[in-house]
Amino acid sequence: MVYFHIFLAFFFPGILGYGGGPSSIPLIEHEVVDNYGWMTTSEFSEVLALGNALPGPIATKMAGFIGYEVAGIPGAIVALLATVGPSLVLMLILLNILYRYRNSPRVKRLSSFVLPAIAILLADMTFDFFNTSYDAVGLLATVVLMAAAYFALERMKIHPAFVIMAGLVVGGFFL
Amino acid sequence: MVTKKITVPFEEKELWAKQKDIFIAFFRSGILGFGGGPSTIPLVKKEVVDIFKMMNDEEFSDVLSIGNTLPGPIATKMAGYIGYRVGGWLGLVTALIATVLPTVVLMIVLLASLNEFKDFDFVKGMTNGVVPIVAVMLGVLTWDFLMKSKKSLGWKIGSIILVASFIAMILLGVHPGIVIAVLLVLALALPIKKEEKNQ
Numbered sequence: 001m002v003y004f005h006i007f008l009a010f011f012f013p014g015i016l017g018y019g020g021g022p023s024s025i026p027l028i029e030h031e032v033v034d035n036y037g038w039m040t041t042s043e044f045s046e047v048l049a050l051g052n053a054l055p056g057p058i059a060t061k062m063a064g065f066i067g068y069e070v071a072g073i074p075g076a077i078v079a080l081l082a083t084v085g086p087s088l089v090l091m092l093i094l095l096n097i098l099y100r101y102r103n104s105p106r107v108k109r110l111s112s113f114v115l116p117a118i119a120i121l122l123a124d125m126t127f128d129f130f131n132t133s134y135d136a137v138g139l140l141a142t143v144v145l146m147a148a149a150y151f152a153l154e155r156m157k158i159h160p161a162f163v164i165m166a167g168l169v170v171g172g173f174f175l
Numbered sequence: 176m177v178t179k180k181i182t183v184p185f186e187e188k189e190l191w192a193k194q195k196d197i198f199i200a201f202f203r204s205g206i207l208g209f210g211g212g213p214s215t216i217p218l219v220k221k222e223v224v225d226i227f228k229m230m231n232d233e234e235f236s237d238v239l240s241i242g243n244t245l246p247g248p249i250a251t252k253m254a255g256y257i258g259y260r261v262g263g264w265l266g267l268v269t270a271l272i273a274t275v276l277p278t279v280v281l282m283i284v285l286l287a288s289l290n291e292f293k294d295f296d297f298v299k300g301m302t303n304g305v306v307p308i309v310a311v312m313l314g315v316l317t318w319d320f321l322m323k324s325k326k327s328l329g330w331k332i333g334s335i336i337l338v339a340s341f342i343a344m345i346l347l348g349v350h351p352g353i354v355i356a357v358l359l360v361l362a363l364a365l366p367i368k369k370e371e372k373n374q
Binding site for chain 1: 206245248289303306307314320328334356
């Protein structure tokens with residue numbers, strides 16, 4: 001039963017995640033945190049942060065790890081198959097059809113129509129993470145850390161892996 | 176990196192030599208692709224088009240645009256499809272394993288060892304230190320998506336969909352999957368305006 005749930009939890013984000021891996025993040029959070037309650041928001045954030053710090057596609061890293069946490073190696077395999085399988089099969093099957101209509105404005109419109117919905121989901125998650133941090137370390141530390149992270153990531157263009165490592169160290173010693 | 180000298184064209188290689196090339200191409204682009212799937216796209220292109228010459232530029236952009244039209248993670252869709260195109264079913268499996276496995280194993284090993292020490296204050300603090308950083312990353316990603324939707328839909332249609340999805344998902348608690356499915360149906364069903372036709 002748990003494998004079936006794992007499959008479903010990653011099947012939907014995989015099949016609905018238009019616009020690549022990052023757009024499936026809020027969908028995964030919805031299933032894993034809200035729907036099945038396998039993790040708390042802060043545990044999920046740990047997974048997401050480490051996933052962002054490591055190389056490679058984000059959706060499969062998260063699926064593999066969360067599947068492993070919930071049900072060991074078989075869980076990881078089920079979660080990976082559910083993430084990768086459906087869209088790949090679809091890709092192989094639909095390739096010819098879409099290839100024929102690839103200049104059709106309707107087909108082009110598919111991914112752009114979904115963008116605002118994903119933006120809302122991401123904004124909602126941003127808000128969740130802000131709240132989690134506010135509850136854990138208070139407003140001042142949250143704002144200072146967020147400002148520092150923004151400056152490092154966006155202004156100085158420091159690699160996320162280093163910023164996250166810095167966050168781990170600062171957190172370990174001071175929070 | 177110096178481009179590897181190719182002695183035998185890719186199509187004429189032996190089955191296993193092809194699989195080896197496919198594995199190396201996707202292993203390298205997976206393990207170097209920091210920042211998630213989309214950041215691996217240029218790396219995959221370099222390996223597939225420039226280094227191993229499995230396909231040409233134009234074929235690669237077709238794969239990419241079709242991949243972008245379909246749901247799911249982009250890196251694995253590309254890997255699976257390119258692997259299939261240039262190496263058959265075996266190529267598909269090879270490319271997928273090379274893309275997914277190394278980073279998943281790394282992730283499980285690192286996080287599982289972190290979980291062992293979960294109850295120490297130091298580790299709890301580490302978690303606290305990371306949450307605001309993730310918030311910033313998600314905030315930036317949110318902004319990216321807003322800008323992308325403004326660019327591809329215009330601010331009028333973009334804001335209508337934005338407000339409608341906010342009401343549906345956040346205020347009414349409709350499952351995101353239903354909202355996305357409705358939007359996809361609308362994208363296919365709604366009439367096309369003239370200016371869109373001419374694009």
